Amino acid sequence: MLFCLGLSGASFGQYYDSGQDPFRLKWRQMNTNRFQLIYPEGIDSLAAQYLWNLESVAQQEKRTVTYFPKHIPVVLHPNTIISNGEVGWAPKRMNLYLVAPQDNYFQPWNEQLSIHEFRHTVQLSKLNQGATRFLNLLMGEQATGFILGWHIPLWFVEGDAVCFETGSSQAGRGRVPDFNMRLKAQVLEKGIYSYPKAIFGSYKDFVPNRYELGYYLVANGRNQFSNSLWDQVLDKVARSPIHPNPFSASIKKQTGFSERNFYMQSMLGLHDSPIDRVKNEKAVKQVVNSNSNDYVNYYNPTKTDDGMVAFKTSYSSIPAFVSIDANGNEKLLHQPGYVFDNTFSANDSLLIWNEFKNTRWENENFSRIVVYNLRTDKLDYLTSSGRIFYSRLSPGADALLSVEVDEKINWTLTLRDFKTGEVFKQFAFDTIQPVQPDWAPDGKSAVFVGISFKGKSLGLVDLVSENIRWILKDESMEFSQPKWTGKGIVLKGAYKNTSNFFLYDLTQNTWSLLTDEPYGVNEGNITENSFLYSTYTSDGFKIECTDSAFTKDLRGIKPSAFQLKLADNLQQEETQVVFSLPHQSYPSKEYHRFSHLVNIHSWAPLAIRVDNQEVGLGLTLLSQDVLSTSFLSLGYQRHEAEAYDEYFIDYQYKGFYPLLDTKYSLIPFSSYQPRDSIPRLVEGVQHIITQTWQVPFYFNRGKWYRLVQPELGYNLALVDYKPNLYFEDQNKYIHQINAGLYAYNLMKQSYRDLYPKWGQSVYVTVRNVPMGSYAGSQFVAYTRLYFPGLAANHSFRVYAGFQKQDQTGWPFYNKLATPRGYYTLSSAQMLSTRAEYAFPLVYPDVNYCELLYIKRIRTNLFYDVASYDNRYWQQSVGIELGYDFHALRLITPFELSFRYAYQLSEQSHFFEVNYAVNFNALYGNSEKNSIPDK
The missing domain is CATH 1.10.390 (Neutral Protease; domain 2)
Incomplete structure (x- = not known):
């Protein structure tokens, strides 16, 4: 939460x-x-x-x-x-x-x-x-x-x-x-x-x-x-x-x-x-070979003919399914998208999991069933949408058992044909939420956990007769992850305030304690003679295996309620x-949503400009509706340096599929201009209206974030002169039409990655003033390419852009990146290229007087070049030293970088300091952090 x-x-x-x-x-x-x-x-x-x-x-x-x-x-x-x-x-x-x-x-x-x-x-x-x-x-x-x-x-x-x-x-x-x-x-x-x-x-x-x-x-x-x-x-x-x-x-x-x-x-x-641990003589061994002290988790280890498979997460790499041989060596199998509950179902040739699928609407998304063939390396999506969780493959590999929920929050256990994905049976529950189901070895029954206002229950459901037998009923204690084996039901539960695994013998109706871990366990799987499970350490969940889980068990010990004085x-x-x-x-x-679009919640004796994160002298009223579709800021800003006043209205509406953005500025002006060799007062008002429409289409698949977003914009600049005796009406209108396309294909990032390991983004736009004395156009296209570096979390980036515009018409501002250390030049045609190699230097975790905490120091090596009309060249090479830190104990992360650039064209030096504030980190928004700005 x-x-x-x-x-x-x-x-x-x-x-x-x-x-x-x-x-x-x-x-x-x-x-x-x-x-x-x-x-x-x-x-x-x-x-x-x-x-x-x-x-x-x-x-x-x-x-x-x-x-x-x-x-x-x-x-x-x-x-x-x-x-x-x-x-x-x-x-x-x-x-x-x-x-x-x-x-x-x-x-x-x-x-x-x-x-x-x-x-x-x-x-x-x-x-x-x-x-x-x-x-x-x-x-x-x-x-x-x-x-x-x-x-x-x-x-x-x-x-x-x-x-x-x-x-x-x-x-x-x-x-x-x-x-x-x-x-x-x-x-x-x-x-x-x-x-x-x-x-x-x-x-x-x-x-x-x-x-x-x-x-x-x-x-x-x-x-x-x-x-x-x-x-x-x-x-x-x-x-x-x-x-x-x-x-x-x-x-x-x-x-x-x-x-x-x-x-x-x-x-x-x-x-x-x-x-507090019980005395247990079971032989337990750790499975994976690792000399690293890095934080790594292995979830749901499952036995296969070739060893085992597990789901792995770490700070240095994105989540992946890995295979582990008998010697503890691991091999990368597949890097999926977001996997619900870090769990999956597997046999000797197949992996099945539930993967997140997003849409244009942040508050509408789905989970789909993904099937990966271990033999052929082929990936299939059994369902394209749905709200499906915890899918489990039947022992005969012909059906799937899942938990599903509809838009009215009605929960069901669902049986699907594995080949077609069609639902052929559902089990509905009025007051119970079913979770974490698993098949019986004969494929005719299933075990699941039920949650209701009375507590938790452990049930066995006959998939033919639909009869339910409750092993535990309405318990006020925590248990989860049931697995049905030939020897009974394995269940994760609490013993002496620590999660461990238990076995419920269905023939004798008795409980036994299977594991004795100091901190906790996660999802285990049983084979004929061994028990694979994940046990927690300060370096993450590690896989352990015991060959004697059923011969040296501790009989008579059952799950108990968590009892702690705190x-x-x-x-x-x-x-x-x-x-x-x-x-x-x-x-x-x-x-009525439209009658509640305006909801003024804040104001300030400052000019707050939401679009460019700027604060200045002035006044502001801020409004946002509770459905988060309508965003309004209006106010007054005094631009002291340029000595003019601005009255503004900035409005965004996100309730339609297209994103609508409207801005209006009113700028009064007055100046003295010569007339008959005498300065005469000229007064008027400048009106600036900007309207932008964006239509985002998301095509995320697996580890790839993908977007195609067409854009259309219209700008109107009107200079309205106040009539006087000395100047004729000189009102001027400038219409500008913009059309563009933004797209990206980016691999998801690990926690330590500075940039995506692989990826591409492209932006193309045409801006045109179609009529009048300022008629002209501009074409801009640029791309960013991401490649892996020489070591983990290193990144190589390339930027390339082309711009062409009329110099006799409206003076469009430059949209291409300029070589660092230089100012942009006016030209009819511009080419720009950047090459960068970024990598983390050290993670110091250093604290200075409780006022400054440095988490990471990183370096960026760069070479930039640009040409203007193929006549003028700018080149620079340099280094950036960046710090990721927290200041004054604020939770918002700060980024500070010191840049040195050597200007090759002028053979001179350039120094610069830059800073940024990462507000996305307040909300854990890692996906947004992986998407580059246009």
């Missing part, structure tokens, strides 16, 4: 765009005093359940953060398969994405979302007091988001919400054994990281995320000091926003520790915690939320 900061908006007017739903949807709404619930037509009963759940959470007594939020819009998104939730400020709204994940814990998804996201609403609403309230009056909703983004670390934002979901219910991530697995392994095996490294991450080492770290810090603070600790911290931040660090100051006042020392003391408690204390500190079916009906009425 994601919390959306307002920091980027407060700084540059770049408010969080949560994506659009298909235009075909018709929207409805239900309203209470606290919520305006907006949802697509056709899911009224589900919408009523969500509204009832939110009201149930809102009516709970607030004991640890004492504040009752005001009215907030909530938008339901049932068409995306990305399981998430988010609360955004500027504008204020909550987005809930309704498709539950397959690794869901023992609580229905609608309850989890309601608890967690409502807590974010409480956090933000509580900041609207004291001096921050005054800032809200001055700047609108963006002020709250700015104060939170500037002063409050994300580990608190998410950790407090996880504590609330754990304390307010019988479930929550605080009761899931694997939730603290990564943090515990890191502390016990690698030691306690510095505080900046823990909150900002690292390119060198794996760092647990803000949910895991935050839960432990927030819960430990409440447990060790006071359950009102964080309530008082939020009060301090809200009332003292101009304090250099009110968050840390409040922690110091209440605990005696600085923020950094509070973190260290909490981690020491985790470092000293024992690992979670139990949280439950005592919170009021329990009791969920049920709605006890009242909520009237539903139509929601």
Whole structure:
């Protein structure tokens, strides 16, 4: 679940765009005093359940953060398969994405979302007091988001919400054994990281995320000091926003520790915690040969005739299926697209997995079934769309068993013909979400986990009679990943607060413990005499194999509920939320999207230009609708250097399939011009109107991101002179028509990649002024090509461009890249080429006085050349030294580079400093980070 900061908006007017739903949807709404619930037509009963759940959470007594939020819009998104939730400020709204994940814990998804996201609403609403309230009056909703983004670390934002979901219910991530697995392994095996490294991450080492770290810090603070600790911290931040660090100051006042020392003391408690293991004499060996200390995960190891296959992820390379021989040597098989749950189904010749498929609409996407033949290296898509998960190949390789969900969030177990992909049988469930199914060895039955408001269940379904036998029923504990073997059901569950594997003997109805791992396990597979599984270490999930899993098992041990004092204390500190079916009906009425396009949420005594991330002197009003389709900024800007005023309206509409962008500027002018040798006052107004239409077509396939986007634009510049006695009407109109095409084919990037390993992008545009004394045209075309470098995460890039334009007409600005160290020249024809070699130098993870944390230092070697009309040449060669860092403890990453260029044409030197702010990193948007700018 994601919390959306307002920091980027407060700084540059770049408010969080949560994506659009298909235009075909018709929207409805239900309203209470606290919520305006907006949802697509056709899911009224589900919408009523969500509204009832939110009201149930809102009516709970607030004991640890004492504040009752005001009215907030909530938008339901049932068409995306990305399981998430988010609360955004500027504008204020909550987005809930309704498709539950397959690794869901023992609580229905609608309850989890309601608890967690409502807590974010409480956090933000509580900041609207004291001096921050005054800032809200001055700047609108963006002020709250700015104060939170500037002063409050994300580990608190998410950790407090996880504590609330754990304390307010019988479930929550605080009761899931694997939730603290990564943090515990890191502390016990690698030691306690510095505080900046823990909150900002690292390119060198794996760092647990803000949910895991935050839960432990927030819960430990409440447990060790006071359950009102964080309530008082939020009060301090809200009332003292101009304090250099009110968050840390409040922690110091209440605990005696600085923020950094509070973190260290909490981690020491985790470092000293024992690992409680049973005595087990099983012979366990690690399978993969590796001399690297890099963070690498191997998921779902599966035995084949040639050894085994597994799904591998790492920091240095993109995810891939690999084969591993008997000696532990691995071979790359295939690099897929996004694989759901890092899982797959396999036999000796086939791999089957579910892969993400995107569309124009960010809030409508699909998962399709992919089949890869290990023998022929052939890839097929069994389905082109659908919302399909956890597909499993039958023992006879003639059918697929999957979990599916429709747009009304109805869940089914589905049987498909493997050759045609046609569905021939479905098993529907009224109140249960089926997850993680697996075939019986005879192909006539299946095992699955069911999740309902009563808890988790483990069921066996006869695929012929449709009868269900429940082995575990309505349990308030965590278990998952059932596998049906000839000896019984293998199940991942908790034993002494750590996930391990168990065996349920179907003939004797008895349980046995199969593994005894210190941190946790993931997806195992059983053959005749061995058990392959992944066990967690601080360097990732590693494959282990035991040949004696069934001869030296520990009988009588069954999965148990997670019992940890930290979670139990949280439950005592919170009021329990009791969920049920709605006890009242909520009237539903139509929601007219076009009547809500304007939603002014913020304003500022500054000119904020969203399109170019520019802030200047002036005034601005900012508007965004809650459906994230309509974006408006209007205001006034004073251009002091050029000594003129501008009144502007910038508007984007993304609700249609084409993207529409309209800009209008009004610029008054006055000057003295000679007339009869006497200066005369000339006054008037310049009007500039720009309209752009873009139509994106996505063709993503596997590891390749692909886009073809035609563009059409129209510009009108009108100079309207005020009539006077000395000058005739000289009004001037300039019409400009633009047409272009942008396309790319780019390989997805690994975490450490600076650029795609392979890829191509191209941009072609024609701009034309068709009439008048300024008639003329310009043609521009350029491409970027990406190639792998000499080592991992190195990249070689080539840029080439051509531009031709009329010099007697309108003076079009240059759109080609100029050699570094030079200014562009005016010419009728221009050729430009760049060659670059970029690579990371070191990942220092160095902290300076808590004010500067450097994650990566990188280098870029370049050679640039350009010709103008084949007569004038510019050439430069040089080096750039870049730093990726965090400053002033802001979560937003900064990039700073120092550039040296030697100008070969002039034999002179050029130095330059550049900087950038990566706002995409706030939202984990790795796909957008891999797409180059035009």
